[in-house]
Amino acid sequence: EIQAARHNARIYGVADRIEFVIGDCLQLLKSIQADVVFLSPPWGGPEYLDFAAAYDIRTMLSVGGKDGEEIFRLARQHTRSVAYFLPRTLKPEQLGALADGNISEVCEIEGHYLNNKLKTKIAYYGDIAGKTEPKLA
Template sequence: MDEEGWYSVTPEEIAIRHAQRSGNGIVIDCFAGVGGNAIQFARMCYSVVAIDIDPQKIEFAINNAKIYGVEDYIDFIVGDFFELAPSLKGDMVFLAPPWGGPSYKSIEKFTLDSLEPRDGFTIFQVAQAITPNIIMFLPRNVDLQQVEELSWLSSPPLEVEIEENYVQHNVKGVTAYFSGAACG
């Protein structure tokens, strides 16, 4: 992995939790990075489509999937999620868009506008065109009211469950499970 991969990969115990909560079927990991979440989804025997715009990240993700022995469960795509989205079909979408690097920690209340490469409302809307079953992994200091607004702005409104994610008794992130994704 490269330096960015180390600070942006989802901690393994959180990625395992996401996979356990994802239900069945095809999972689309829209910002796969070095593959931490895609690998855990694949370990649950789901079919995974792992997308990242950076070819180097996909190379790292392929290598990491081989280490875990799950490369046959993952289709890796180098591409822009926003360009690919209209042609994607899946049962669940996983969103862990870039938070802007380690500096996100210094922001008192992280807003969805701070997500990259587009704001969180746009990212969510594009994902919703694929399926209403969405898992979104966000910074621990995210504005929870904005996260809840994502469900209200949907038509029909989606159910949402928000959970804090801990590693060694420290909050590392927040996960929002929307609609049928809130299954367990």
């Protein structure tokens, strides 16, 4: 997967501005300084569909004994700009609750579709989140 990211960085002319780091996030977050952190924790792959009604990052996601909310907070200690890759069934309210209410922070949620079916979500926080008001249908 990292090769695809490097390839895309070259295509878009930004490879000289990106340092890709691969490793255990709990170890890396102790020492790294980053402009952006992209979190893609193991959330179960196809098996999570057994719990499709309500995926919860506090109870169903665990890395090194830390839940999904704790992992997010660790990343935020190093940068305000975090992208969080998660399953489609995670409720938007739970993602929004991770935003910093003290500064009226925006949480932008992007859905990834395949054959008109929602497959995954990425939540963006900090400087990489959109600045527009949500449109309600």
